[in-house]
Amino acid sequence: MENSIKTINTFERFTGIKFSDEEKKKLEEVIKKFPLNITPYYASLIEKSNYQNDPVFRQAFPNPDELIISKYDMKDPLHEDEDSPTEGITHRYPDRVLFLVSNRCSMYCRHCTRKRKVGDPEHIPSKKQIREGIKYIREHRQVRDVLLSGGDAFMLPDEFLDWILTELRKIPHVEIIRIGTRTPVVLPYRITDELVQMLKKHHPIWLNTHFNHPREITPSAKEALRKLADAGIPLGNQSVLLAGVNDCPQIMKKLCQKLVKNRVRPYYLFQCDLSEGLDHFRTPIGKGIEIMESLRGHTSGLAIPTFVVDAPGGGGKIPVMPNYIISWSNNRVVLRNYEGVITTYNEPANYKSVSCDRNCEKCPLVLKLEKDEKKWIGVEKLLTDADNTISLVPEGNIRIKRRNGQNS
Numbered sequence: 001m002e003n004s005i006k007t008i009n010t011f012e013r014f015t016g017i018k019f020s021d022e023e024k025k026k027l028e029e030v031i032k033k034f035p036l037n038i039t040p041y042y043a044s045l046i047e048k049s050n051y052q053n054d055p056v057f058r059q060a061f062p063n064p065d066e067l068i069i070s071k072y073d074m075k076d077p078l079h080e081d082e083d084s085p086t087e088g089i090t091h092r093y094p095d096r097v098l099f100l101v102s103n104r105c106s107m108y109c110r111h112c113t114r115k116r117k118v119g120d121p122e123h124i125p126s127k128k129q130i131r132e133g134i135k136y137i138r139e140h141r142q143v144r145d146v147l148l149s150g151g152d153a154f155m156l157p158d159e160f161l162d163w164i165l166t167e168l169r170k171i172p173h174v175e176i177i178r179i180g181t182r183t184p185v186v187l188p189y190r191i192t193d194e195l196v197q198m199l200k201k202h203h204p205i206w207l208n209t210h211f212n213h214p215r216e217i218t219p220s221a222k223e224a225l226r227k228l229a230d231a232g233i234p235l236g237n238q239s240v241l242l243a244g245v246n247d248c249p250q251i252m253k254k255l256c257q258k259l260v261k262n263r264v265r266p267y268y269l270f271q272c273d274l275s276e277g278l279d280h281f282r283t284p285i286g287k288g289i290e291i292m293e294s295l296r297g298h299t300s301g302l303a304i305p306t307f308v309v310d311a312p313g314g315g316g317k318i319p320v321m322p323n324y325i326i327s328w329s330n331n332r333v334v335l336r337n338y339e340g341v342i343t344t345y346n347e348p349a350n351y352k353s354v355s356c357d358r359n360c361e362k363c364p365l366v367l368k369l370e371k372d373e374k375k376w377i378g379v380e381k382l383l384t385d386a387d388n389t390i391s392l393v394p395e396g397n398i399r400i401k402r403r404n405g406q407n408s
Helices: 008-015 021-033 048-053 055-060 127-139 158-169 193-200 219-230 249-261 285-295 378-383 398-403
Strands: 089-093 096-100 145-149 176-180 205-209 235-241 264-271 306-311 316-319 325-328 332-336 342-346
Touching (some): 048 055, 158 193, 219 235, 235 249, 235 285, 249 264, 249 285, 264 285
Parallel strands (some): 096 145, 145 176, 176 205, 235 264, 264 306
Antiparallel strands (some): 089 096, 306 316, 325 332
């Protein structure tokens, strides 16, 4: 981005906010490790009279606390690189892949999980690398869902993005394509009529964006969202829970309500990851539970995201929420609602359980599907009658080693 704000001096000239020489020295140290890049549009949203507490400023401008690396921080906490069978592809879940097609963003968010890669010239995906990613998807028939991300997929030229989408659409088993972008938030003018018309050629296209605060939903952002929604593109939003930005039930409720008003479905509320330089952004998981408690029942279900912890070590997204089941017997469940009202639900006395061995041809339920080549994993493996597994044992279990005659 030629007009992006990339230095402290440029930021001072643009905003009128001034820093002391000592402050500048500390900020320059941060920028050496985690570069500065803010769009003039997003910088214009900063409330200059109270910039230290401004949610836009906190997300966009470096903080010396980024250089404080806690003992729990990791460069790649989600192990995306370790789950990468070929460069640019992360294949963690059975039927979908993350496809990193760009390492550029219009703005470098200070809370970015991929701070290790974004903006690094050594991580710019080449066309050869992207061809290899497409080849991997083509050769793995279980992949029905492809998520294009980066960086920001919308930082690619229209023609190049069109080529990627065209190649993916040639693969019969790819059913849907999702795109992750923050341009509606930080550079809404990127959502041009030409871009939208190109995307329409490749339906079904889904798009997830990244609003964290209701202040970000400006008239320009609304217009960008309108263009995308009018093109028949379903819109979702993935927020990150950030200390000092949106760790407030009222802020999150207002954000979710404004999103739905603009035809954007709140999809995920992420617990902040354990990436290096993010410790000052992290909240206790309990804060997220508190926020979810203030949403369920207090606003439309359509406006409630799923609160998730993206498990360190590559375990994937784990939903966490308040507990609504108080107790449970063989014929009755005791539940509570958002008001604290306690009620009971009586289980059916005559329910005939259908034992599932995945032999759908003999099942009394009407299910005419193509042959399922799925392999059972995790807890699902314990629930199905199609597999005889009775337990899942962690790797390195001392008792099992002892049983097998190995030294503990």
